[in-house]
Amino acid sequence: MPFIPNADSDRLEMLASIGVSKVEELFSDIPSAKRFPPLDLPKGISEFEMLSEIEALAAKNLGAKGKAWFMGAGAYNHFIPSIVPALASRGEFLTAYTPYQPEVSQGTLQAIFEYQSMAAALLGVDVVNASHYDVATALAEAILMAWKQNEDRPAVYFPSDLHPEYRGVVETYVSSFPIELRFYEGDPAALAIDERVACVVAGYPSFSGEVYSLGTCAEKTHAAGALLIVQADPHVCALLESPGAQGADIVVAEGQSLGNPMNFGGPYLGMMGASEKLMRKLPGRIVGEAKDREGRKGYVLTLTAREQHIRREKAVSNICSNQGLSRLCYDKAHFAAERIAQIPGYKIETRRFFKEFLVSTPIAAEAIFDRLLKKDIVPGFPLSRYDASKDNKLLCCVTELNSKEEIDALVKALAEVTP
Amino acid sequence: MNLLPEPLIFNVSSPGAQGCSLPESDVPPSPLPQDLTRKHLGLPEVDELTVVRHFTRLSQKNFSIDTNFYPLGSCTMKYNPKANEVAASHSGWKSLHPLIGDRYSQGALELVFRLQESLAEIGGFSAVSLQPAAGAHGELAGVLIIRDYLESIGQGQRKTMLIPDSAHGTNPASCTMAGFATRTVPSGNDGNIDIKALEAMLNDEVAGIMVTNPNTLGLFERNIAKIAKMIHDAGGLVYGDGANMNALTGVFKPGKSGIDVMHFNLHKTFSTPHGGGGPGSGMVAVVSKLADFLPGPVAVKQGKKFALAMPPASIGRMKAFYGNFGVLVRAYAYIRMLGRDGLRRVAENSVLNANYLRAKLERHYPLKYKKACMHEFVAMGNIAPGIRTLDIAKRLIDYGFHPPTIYFPLIVPEALMIEPTETESKAVLDAFVEAMLSIAQEAKTKPELLNAAPTTTPVGRLDEVAAARCPVLCYRP
Numbered sequence: 001m002p003f004i005p006n007a008d009s010d011r012l013e014m015l016a017s018i019g020v021s022k023v024e025e026l027f028s029d030i031p032s033a034k035r036f037p038p039l040d041l042p043k044g045i046s047e048f049e050m051l052s053e054i055e056a057l058a059a060k061n062l063g064a065k066g067k068a069w070f071m072g073a074g075a076y077n078h079f080i081p082s083i084v085p086a087l088a089s090r091g092e093f094l095t096a097y098t099p100y101q102p103e104v105s106q107g108t109l110q111a112i113f114e115y116q117s118m119a120a121a122l123l124g125v126d127v128v129n130a131s132h133y134d135v136a137t138a139l140a141e142a143i144l145m146a147w148k149q150n151e152d153r154p155a156v157y158f159p160s161d162l163h164p165e166y167r168g169v170v171e172t173y174v175s176s177f178p179i180e181l182r183f184y185e186g187d188p189a190a191l192a193i194d195e196r197v198a199c200v201v202a203g204y205p206s207f208s209g210e211v212y213s214l215g216t217c218a219e220k221t222h223a224a225g226a227l228l229i230v231q232a233d234p235h236v237c238a239l240l241e242s243p244g245a246q247g248a249d250i251v252v253a254e255g256q257s258l259g260n261p262m263n264f265g266g267p268y269l270g271m272m273g274a275s276e277k278l279m280r281k282l283p284g285r286i287v288g289e290a291k292d293r294e295g296r297k298g299y300v301l302t303l304t305a306r307e308q309h310i311r312r313e314k315a316v317s318n319i320c321s322n323q324g325l326s327r328l329c330y331d332k333a334h335f336a337a338e339r340i341a342q343i344p345g346y347k348i349e350t351r352r353f354f355k356e357f358l359v360s361t362p363i364a365a366e367a368i369f370d371r372l373l374k375k376d377i378v379p380g381f382p383l384s385r386y387d388a389s390k391d392n393k394l395l396c397c398v399t400e401l402n403s404k405e406e407i408d409a410l411v412k413a414l415a416e417v418t419p
Numbered sequence: 420m421n422l423l424p425e426p427l428i429f430n431v432s433s434p435g436a437q438g439c440s441l442p443e444s445d446v447p448p449s450p451l452p453q454d455l456t457r458k459h460l461g462l463p464e465v466d467e468l469t470v471v472r473h474f475t476r477l478s479q480k481n482f483s484i485d486t487n488f489y490p491l492g493s494c495t496m497k498y499n500p501k502a503n504e505v506a507a508s509h510s511g512w513k514s515l516h517p518l519i520g521d522r523y524s525q526g527a528l529e530l531v532f533r534l535q536e537s538l539a540e541i542g543g544f545s546a547v548s549l550q551p552a553a554g555a556h557g558e559l560a561g562v563l564i565i566r567d568y569l570e571s572i573g574q575g576q577r578k579t580m581l582i583p584d585s586a587h588g589t590n591p592a593s594c595t596m597a598g599f600a601t602r603t604v605p606s607g608n609d610g611n612i613d614i615k616a617l618e619a620m621l622n623d624e625v626a627g628i629m630v631t632n633p634n635t636l637g638l639f640e641r642n643i644a645k646i647a648k649m650i651h652d653a654g655g656l657v658y659g660d661g662a663n664m665n666a667l668t669g670v671f672k673p674g675k676s677g678i679d680v681m682h683f684n685l686h687k688t689f690s691t692p693h694g695g696g697g698p699g700s701g702m703v704a705v706v707s708k709l710a711d712f713l714p715g716p717v718a719v720k721q722g723k724k725f726a727l728a729m730p731p732a733s734i735g736r737m738k739a740f741y742g743n744f745g746v747l748v749r750a751y752a753y754i755r756m757l758g759r760d761g762l763r764r765v766a767e768n769s770v771l772n773a774n775y776l777r778a779k780l781e782r783h784y785p786l787k788y789k790k791a792c793m794h795e796f797v798a799m800g801n802i803a804p805g806i807r808t809l810d811i812a813k814r815l816i817d818y819g820f821h822p823p824t825i826y827f828p829l830i831v832p833e834a835l836m837i838e839p840t841e842t843e844s845k846a847v848l849d850a851f852v853e854a855m856l857s858i859a860q861e862a863k864t865k866p867e868l869l870n871a872a873p874t875t876t877p878v879g880r881l882d883e884v885a886a887a888r889c890p891v892l893c894y895r896p
Binding site: 001002003004005006010011013014015017018019020023026027028029030031034035036037038039040041042043044045046047050051053054055056057058059060061062063064065069071073074075077081083085086087089090091092093094095096097098099100101102103104105106107108110111112113114116117118120121122126127128130131133134135136137144163165166168169171172173175176177211213237238239240241242261262263264265266267268279285286287288289290291292293294296297298299300302303304324325327328330331332334335352378381385400403404407 | 420424425427428429438439441442444445446447448449451452454455456457460461462463467470471474475477478479480481482483484485486487489491494496497498499500502504505506508509510511512513514515516517518519520523524525526527529530537540541543552553556563566596597598638639641644669670671672675676690692693694695696697698714734735736737738739740741742743744745746748752754755756757758759760761762763764765767768770771772774775777778779791793812813816821822824841842843844845873876877878879880881882883885886887890891892893894
């Protein structure tokens with residue numbers, strides 16, 4: 001029997017110790033009419049057969065491997081150094097649980113402490129938790145946290161140009177509270193913030209890739225007594241000034257691109273950090289330094305008086321990344337955008353961007369997608385998949401994995417679909 | 420266990436060291452925005468071997484299922500099959516973009532669809548959404564479904580959720596996030612819900628009850644059918660917390676016994692790794708009248724093709740994309756390998772193992788409820804003067820065992836909540852019993868050993884009070 005080590009003889013001995021003759025007797029509290037119902041499932045199969053079945057299912061998808069891949073929109077195709085899965089898959093990390101017993105969980109706890117420290121440096125905040133399910137849930141919880149600071153302020157300024165799925169999650173989370181989302185377009189620095197506003201949400205960059213400076217918005221938000229929440233791309237933060245340094249009070253970010261595969265959307269990593277004055281309001285688990293009776297330094301889950309839920313934690317993050325990687329993405333994206341802008345009928349809509357930008361296309365982006373796919377090019381994400389009125393918009397993303405050759409092929413193929 | 424202190428990664432940073440190689444740029448550099456360019460990053464610079472040694476050494480400071488018996492009650496720390504990991508790390512999944520479109524992700528959607536169907540069958544429900552990313556997330560989805568359903572039938576005034584005093588702490592927290600007030604239902608002398616007390620709490624403001632079955636005492640809620648009928652007659656719905664489903668696979672279908680909504684923890688019952696606290700998966704299952712309210716999108720079958728669809732009255736999205744897909748692949752692999760008979764044997768053997776430990780330990784560690792248990796049981800650790808459950812837990816570490824869950828459920832003083840799971844052999848259980856009995860002896864003869872424990876770990880008991888008073892939460896150069 002797979003994964004059940006006891007032999008029948010063991011079971012008989014154990015039943016005798018318990019004082020029953022059959023295992024069924026242990027279930028006598030369950031009403032007999034409801035006990036042991038038939039399960040309409042197939043019989044079990046061997047490991048080999050299961051893996052063959054998985055192989056067959058995995059083959060029925062179109063993966064990024066072997067394609068010139070320019071699609072991002074919240075899930076990014078970056079190279080993952082071999083040591084990341086090698087370390088993250090170690091059983092001692094993978095098969096441990098929440099470090100309730102710190103003496104036998106120092107590995108997990110120190111790794112989380114180091115994650116908190118590195119994430120805080122990257123996002124420019126004082127304190128980071130560990131962590132949320134993804135950036136969408138982190139953003140939703142950040143909004144609830146900001147609103148709870150002052151429940152008399154019901155309004156949240158929310159960018160129209162933010163990932164539609166993140167917006168969907170936020171709408172689910174705030175639906176039980178008297179919170180009104182006020183949608184705005186363009187630069188958050190232009191907002192007029194009144195005393196009904198609890199917080200302003202800004203993308204860094206926005207969904208269409210636009211990078212706005214945050215300093216003016218932060219000043220105006222704080223002057224009005226509200227909080228600034230920034231949803232950032234962690235790679236942007238390696239190259240450009242961090243949201244925290246520009247005055248953001250809470251920063252959330254999607255950690256998928258820090259060494260996690262695209263994996264059809266999950267599991268990902270919701271990063272969240274805040275300034276020190278919000279430290280005790282931050283949801284989720286936080287690890288802190290502690291000492292034992294002999295004065296030895298160790299790590300514990302701390303500030304546990306805060307509201308606690310089970311959170312996703314990702315102990316090992318790709319700490320090998322540095323500015324070099326972000327710079328490579330930046331240069332390649334700008335190279336690609338300049339070339340695309342020169343094709344008649346195409347226009348780059350995003351003014352200041354990092355690795356992702358919005359392209360106006362001469363025909364429907366979905367049609368371009370279909371045509372280029374035949375040449376093994378995935379040219380980007382057609383925005384019409386979220387909003388039917390935006391059928392001539394293609395969101396393109398360029399990473400270190402896209403060679404100049406691939407960019408050339410993309411430009412050539414786009415030029416060929418011009419009507 | 421690695422006892423040597425391991426410096427922080429920041430302390431082994433060496434300027435200029437590189438942990439990975441990047442391809443040379445084949446495009447001209449593009450000027451950075453001057454006003455916004457970052458000047459200092461402050462991340463450690465470490466070579467690859469140093470990184471490998473650092474995290475390998477850290478890993479050796481953990482107890483885990485792969486290294487130690489881990490009978491953490493209510494957490495179902497069963498063996499996580501390596502085959503699941505191979506199945507989930509297939510390059511066809513890892514390189515699959517969530518927005519590639521239904522047409523190009525048929526294999527992934529078929530897997531999601533089959534898993535939805537399998538879990539619905541195991542629980543006796545009509546429909547399943549795999550969106551929620553963890554148990555508490557599934558709970559939130561479940562109570563939002565109750566909220567929206569009640570509003571849809573003109574019963575939006577029902578804003579009180581009833582929660583037994585033995586429930587997990589996440590139950591009331593999830594209710595608060597869904598806008599419900601909560602009231603606590605007491606347990607009776609038998610550890611089950613006090614039916615009389617429950618009856619007195621029913622009125623037209625009650626939205627429903629959240630029942631964990633088996634409950635956190637490891638006892639099957641014998642009156643579940645009666646409780647469900649009372650709640651339904653009073654106009655409410657019954658939420659099932661599926662944290663303890665490991666006792667019930669192939670044994671009992673909650674959806675056929677009055678439970679309307681339930682979440683299952685795929686990282687418990689269905690063997691996906693706990694990962695130091697995540698990622699998990701807290702899929703939510705419902706009876707037919709609630710199917711339209713499920714969080715979406717869900718996978719549907721249209722002829723021979725699979726597609727993603729939003730249920731018509733959906734509570735909305737719980738996270739971006741479609742749940743923790745990598746976790747779903749593992750659970751699917753596990754269910755396929757076990758099949759219908761294997762799943763029943765999981766429940767039978769988890770209950771057998773728990774009762775074996777109970778029978779061997781109950782004379783030394785008293786039970787508050789003296790009867791056969793399901794997959795776990797709750798003993799008490801105040802077995803000698805000056806000895807607390809915490810001391811027993813810490814002493815167990817010196818014997819090489821991860822402690823059980825302690826001080827939970829709250830209704831049992833000095834609780835020791837022990838869940839062995841079905842993947843442990845009699846030999847391991849016997850070794851654990853031997854350790855527990857020798858600790859019981861030490862508690863009487865050498866209590867100082869317990870008070871000083873653990874002594875075989877990289878650090879001793881840490882001062883959590885001081886840590887919270889002056890928190891140090893980040894490395895400071």
